Amino acid sequence: MLEAKKAIVAGLIVLGIGALGGTAYALCGQSGKAEPKGTSYAVENAAQGAATSPNxxxxxxxxxxxxxxxxxxxxxxxxxxxxxxxxxxxxxxxxxxxxxxxxxxxxxxxxxxxxxxxxxxxxxxxxxxxxxxxxxxxxxxxxxxxxxxxxxxxxxxxxxxxxxxxxxxxxxxxxxxxxxxxxxxxxxxxxxxxxxxxxxxxxxxxxxxxxxxxxxxxxxxxxxxxxxxxxxxxxxxxxxxxx
Missing domain, CATH: 1.20.1260.10 (Ferritin, core subunit, four-helix bundle)
Known part of the structure; x- marks a missing residue:
C-alpha cells in the first residue's frame, strides 16, 4: 500500500512539472520579443511605400x-x-x-x-x-x-x-x-x-x-x-x- 501511494505522489509531481512547463511556454510565447508578423509586415511595407512611391x-x-x-x-x-x-x-x-x-x-x-x-x-x-x-x-x-x-x-x-x-x-x-x-x-x-x-x-x-x-x-x-x-x-x- 505504501509503495502504491509513493507511485501516485510521483505521478502527481510529474504532471505538475509538465503543467508548469506548459504554462511557462505559453507565457514565453505571449511575451516574446518578436513582433507579430502582421504588424511588422505593415510597417515594412509602409516604409517601402514611402521610399518608392512615385510622385x-x-x-x-x-x-x-x-x-x-x-x-x-x-x-x-x-x-x-x-x-x-x-x-x-x-x-x-x-x-x-x-x-x-x-x-x-x-x-x-x-x-x-x-x-x-x-x-x-x-x-x-x-x-x-x-x-x-x-x-x-x-x-x-x-x-x-x-x-x-x-x-x-x-x-x-x-x-x-x-x-x-x-x-x-x-x-x-x-x-x-x-x-x-x-x-x-x-x-x-x-x-x-x-x-x-x-x-x-x-x-x-x-x-x-x-x-x-x-x-x-x-x-x-x-x-x-x-x-x-x-x-x-x-x-x-x-x-x-x-x-
Whole structure:
C-alpha cells in the first residue's frame, strides 16, 4: 500500500512539472520579443511605400534634369501600367556632374538671364513637354488630356521658333532633349508629372515676365504660354483625380 501511494505522489509531481512547463511556454510565447508578423509586415511595407512611391516632383526632376531610367518601351496599349525596358541613354549632366541647365531647370536657376537664354529655355521646355506627352501616348494609347495638350505644345513651339529667329538666337536641336524624356509607370503618375510640369512651366514664365526690358512681342508670347500652362495644369489635376 505504501509503495502504491509513493507511485501516485510521483505521478502527481510529474504532471505538475509538465503543467508548469506548459504554462511557462505559453507565457514565453505571449511575451516574446518578436513582433507579430502582421504588424511588422505593415510597417515594412509602409516604409517601402514611402521610399518608392512615385510622385510628380521626382519624375519632373529625374526626367528633365538627371536620369531617364524609368523609360519604358513604346506601345499602343490602353493599360494603366507601363512596360519596362533597360535604360538606353546616360544621365544628362554638365561636365562638372551637376544637373544640366536646360528648360525650366535653367530658367529657374540661371543667375544671369538674358533674352537669348529665356527664349532658349522656353523652347527647350516646350520641346520636352511635347516629347514627353508623345511618349506617354505611345505607351498608353490615345488618352486625354495628353493628346490635346501634346497638340498645344506643338503650337507653343511654332509660336516661339520665329521669335528665336527674329532675335538671332540659335534654335536648339529637338533631338538634343531626348535624354530628358521619360514615362512614369502609370497614367495617374503621368498625370501627376503633367501637374508638376505645368507648375514648373508657369514659374519659368513668371520669372521671364518679371524682366521689364522684354520686347513687346516676346512678352506677349510668354503671357500666352503662361495662360495655356494654367489651363493645362487644371486639366492634369482633373486627370490625376480621375485615375
Amino acid at each position: 510628380a516632383h521626382q519624375y519632373r526632376a529625374q526626367t528633365r534634369a538627371t536620369d531617364p531610367s524609368q523609360q519604358p518601351t513604346t506601345g499602343t496599349g490602353q493599360g494603366t501600367e507601363a512596360p519596362t525596358a533597360p535604360v538606353d541613354s546616360a544621365p544628362a549632366t554638365s561636365q562638372e556632374g551637376d544637373v544640366a541647365m536646360v528648360a525650366h531647370i535653367g530658367a529657374l536657376n540661371d543667375p544671369d538671364l538674358d533674352l537669348a537664354k529665356m527664349l532658349t529655355y522656353a523652347i527647350q521646355d516646350e520641346y520636352i513637354a511635347h516629347a514627353e506627352y508623345t511618349k506617354i501616348l505611345e505607351t498608353y494609347g490615345t488618352v486625354n488630356p495628353f493628346a490635346n495638350i501634346r497638340e498645344a505644345e506643338a503650337q507653343h513651339i511654332a509660336l516661339l521658333t520665329p521669335l528665336l529667329e527674329k532675335y538671332g538666337v540659335p534654335v536648339p536641336d529637338r533631338a538634343s532633349i531626348s535624354a530628358y524624356v521619360s514615362v512614369p509607370p502609370s497614367l495617374r503618375d503621368a498625370a501627376l508629372t503633367g501637374v508638376q510640369a505645368e507648375i514648373d512651366n508657369i514659374a519659368m514664365y513668371d520669372r521671364f515676365l518679371s524682366d521689364p526690358t522684354l520686347p513687346a512681342d516676346v512678352r506677349d508670347a510668354f503671357l500666352k504660354l503662361k495662360s495655356a500652362s494654367t489651363n493645362h495644369l487644371a486639366a492634369f489635376e482633373r486627370a490625376a483625380a480621375r485615375y
